[in-house]
Amino acid sequence: MRPRVALVAAVAAAALLLPASASAHATLASSTPEVQSSLESPPSEIVLRFDQSVTAVPDAIVVLATDGSVVSGPAASADGGREVRAPVRDDLPRGAYTVRWRALSADGHVVSGVFTLGVGVPAPSPTEAVGASGLTVRDDVARWGSFAALSILLGPLVVLLVVLRGLDPGPRAQRAFYLCAAVGTFAVLNVGIIGFVLRADNALQASFADLLYADLTPFSEKTRFGIAFIVSLVGFGAVAALAILAWAFDIRRLLWGCLALSLVLASGFSLSGHQATEPNSSWLTQSADWLHLVAAAVWAGGVVALALIVWPLAPSLRRTAFLGFSRIAVVLVAVLVLAGTYLSIVRLPEISDLWTTSYGRLLLLKIGVVSLALAWGAVHHAVVRPRLERGRIPAGIGRSLVGESAVAMAVLLVAAVLVNGSPPPVDSGESTSTVPAASG
CATH class of the missing domain: 1.20.1630 (Formate dehydrogenase/DMSO reductase fold)
Known part of the structure; x- marks a missing residue:
């Protein structure tokens, strides 16, 4: 085997096979309701659980209706900083909702994310979250x-x-x-x-x-x-x-x-x-x-x-x-x-x-x-x-x-x-896919 090729092979194999080192910043472990879940009735609050303590920044959890209106209250930390909770209006109508969240990790990095929920309807794809842009x-x-x-x-x-x-x-x-x-x-x-x-x-x-x-x-x-x-x-x-x-x-x-x-x-x-x-x-x-x-x-x-x-x-x-x-x-x-x-x-x-x-x-x-x-x-x-x-x-x-x-x-x-691009709409009944598709 040629030396240079052997070196390339070794480096590439290491990049492919060796696991990445564990990141120090906090990650979202779970949420209630679960990400992309469909609910029969509105949730009383949104609860985010992290794998380590975080600090709830302003607007740590914001729940949005399809018209862009905010339907959640102020967020607060709980369980020693491992949870962030935000109350939700108890009179939410049937429809889709977007949850946007942000939290300050112990290493100084801001972790964030977005997911959607459905109340009485299937949860839309996260690419269809309120505030999302189309393909560019x-x-x-x-x-x-x-x-x-x-x-x-x-x-x-x-x-x-x-x-x-x-x-x-x-x-x-x-x-x-x-x-x-x-x-x-x-x-x-x-x-x-x-x-x-x-x-x-x-x-x-x-x-x-x-x-x-x-x-x-x-x-x-x-x-x-x-x-x-x-x-x-x-x-x-x-x-x-x-x-x-x-x-x-x-x-x-x-x-x-x-x-x-x-x-x-x-x-x-x-x-x-x-x-x-x-x-x-x-x-x-x-x-x-x-x-x-x-x-x-x-x-x-x-x-x-x-x-x-x-x-x-x-x-x-x-x-x-x-x-x-x-x-x-x-x-x-x-x-x-x-x-x-x-x-x-x-x-x-x-x-x-x-x-x-x-x-x-x-x-x-x-x-x-x-x-x-x-x-x-x-x-x-x-x-x-x-x-x-x-x-x-x-x-x-x-x-x-x-x-x-x-x-x-x-x-x-x-x-x-x-x-x-998006093709012209056609009327062929509802899609039977169980996995939400990315818009566009």
């Missing part, structure tokens, strides 16, 4: 980062394991493929963490300092996007371990495990998005969304691998890689178009929604960018491929592949904004 540009950027990272992980793996199966790309290209697997996996993990924290902060509306010590449990345990985040965090941690082992010991077959597990974990985006939470969602919409995402990620990442790895580092395999991936790309494009068309029909009740709603107009923009990317690929398929089959490699193909890569990443950007 930063959420769009984070989602695009996740899509781009997934493409950098999946595309090169498909090129190496499927297109170049049984072939030796050479030591430099091989290292580049291993690097893509490792970097792509860690990018998915880290961008996912950022995206999760941003989504939680939309509801918390906390300062950066308070956000560092905020209680994110309601978001990780009571929302679809939070549950998907936790599963992805564990799953892609395993993918990272496989990628590091493959790189460190030069065991190429371990990358098959990376590819298979990553394809499964990509379903988390579909299971926590609109295709799973809208009233007319079904296993068909979720499956179509997963196929749509995977096809786009493999196509975009595959073009990047051709442009940045094969072309400069494995010139002897240019013809084989281009022709092999071209055949796969035809299938990917077919899946991309068919799944996207089906999802558009499901999400847009009327054809006029294409130009009368923001979601429809964004979809038109996506169609335009996708059309540009497909036209670029069609030129490669119709003009470049025949020449390569005759044994000729036209000049400028490397630069053209870089351009197609940029357009493919633009497709993922528009897709990220579209995924975070």
Whole structure:
């Protein structure tokens, strides 16, 4: 094993496997009523219990009705500072309520959080708490980062394991493929963490300092996007371990495990998005969304691998890689178009929604960018491929592949904004989901 790779493997393994040191600040141990609970009658008070003594700051507990009015009284400490209590009006009408809380920990940090309750109704998602903002540009950027990272992980793996199966790309290209697997996996993990924290902060509306010590449990345990985040965090941690082992010991077959597990974990985006939470969602919409995402990620990442790895580092395999991936790309494009068309029909009740709603107009923009990317690929398929089959490699193909890569990443950007957007409402009965979904 190469010394530098061994060092990288050791550091990364330690980061993945060693538990984090226990934090010194207080954490919320439990509450009465419980977080995200549905009550038959209004509670008389809100009780927060911590794992250590805290100081009740002003507005330590504030209960808000949906109109923003405060329905709780002043908070006070109890049980030696391990509890904070606040009375609640005894005439609360049926509806949803938001509990926002803050407390000063013994280490000087302010811990805070938010959760919702339902009186006679199901508790809404914490992302729908009173005072929460909708998704913002930063959420769009984070989602695009996740899509781009997934493409950098999946595309090169498909090129190496499927297109170049049984072939030796050479030591430099091989290292580049291993690097893509490792970097792509860690990018998915880290961008996912950022995206999760941003989504939680939309509801918390906390300062950066308070956000560092905020209680994110309601978001990780009571929302679809939070549950998907936790599963992805564990799953892609395993993918990272496989990628590091493959790189460190030069065991190429371990990358098959990376590819298979990553394809499964990509379903988390579909299971926590609109295709799973809208009233007319079904296993068909979720499956179509997963196929749509995977096809786009493999196509975009595959073009990047051709442009940045094969072309400069494995010139002897240019013809084989281009022709092999071209055949796969035809299938990917077919899946991309068919799944996207089906999802558009499901999400847009009327054809006029294409130009009368923001979601429809964004979809038109996506169609335009996708059309540009497909036209670029069609030129490669119709003009470049025949020449390569005759044994000729036209000049400028490397630069053209870089351009197609940029357009493919633009497709993922528009897709990220579209995924975070809200489609026009449809009337298909009430959703049967038992796990509240993140808004947007």
